[in-house]
Amino acid sequence: MTTHRVSAFLAPRRRLRLAGLLTAPVLWLGLVYVVALSALLVTAFWTVDELTGQVQIEWTTENVVEVVTEALYRTVTLRTLGIAALVTVIDVLIAVPVAFFMAKVAGPRLRHLLVIAVLAPLWASYLVKVYSWRALLSSDGIIEWVLSPFGLHTPGYGIIGVVLALSYLWLPYVIMPIYAGFDRVPDRLLEASADLGGRGWRTLTAVVLPMIRPAIIAGSIFAFSLSLGDYITTGIVGGTTQMLGNLVYTNVGAANNLPLAAAISLIPIGIILVYLAAVRRTGALRSL
Known part of the structure; x- marks a missing residue:
């Protein structure tokens, strides 16, 4: 009986129903x-006691x-940005x-x-x-076995290996938003472009790409942000x-300097915030 009364009370009150559904997850997220x-x-503005290694609220x-x-952090920041950007371009x-083939x-x-x-x-x-x-990247791996007859060798461990591995890891996160974008493009637009004499490349660049640009940017957010914060693959x-x-x-871990680690983490957080602010007006966030 109580359930029926609650349902009857909430039925005409749409905003109250929405608030009831969202309150718990929003509080949990907060x-x-x-x-x-x-x-x-x-924590980035705290200190570490040099003698005990304990974090102090000073x-x-x-x-x-x-x-x-410090030059070290500028160098690593530029390297991280370059790797994240390259992974994003490769995945896109x-x-x-x-x-496009799927859709x-x-x-x-x-x-x-x-x-x-x-x-999968x-x-x-x-x-x-x-x-x-x-x-795969080791000196006796499959890549080396395939390339060695042509006088080539595996790139081994390093920046190239990181780019290849990250590109593979985040590729599904880029494909699916773009696939959803292509799926929303009406087939009649492609047919109309063909009837007007538009060839395949012209149709793609003038008709399709402008419509799926938000989806491409949405996929790039995944590849860029996930690469920017990755440390295991590296x-x-x-x-x-x-x-x-x-x-x-x-x-x-090793240095036990949580305040410095927090200060370093401000860099990727700031970069992501700037990137999201730049793409917000494109409507890409609605494609996520």
């Missing part, structure tokens, strides 16, 4: 994400100043033709199989995939390559 992130940012800007002024260049060329049965093939790697362990790339296949995530991990 506690787990926003509060934790705020605590991390505040306000200072030394950690932030060190991150901004691969994802656009794959997504506009493949039949329903093949389309379903391709969607499964794209999503997400079910595999992250570490298994990265260590698989470590095996540690496994990067050799001596350092990225911002590695510096954060090193200061949290």
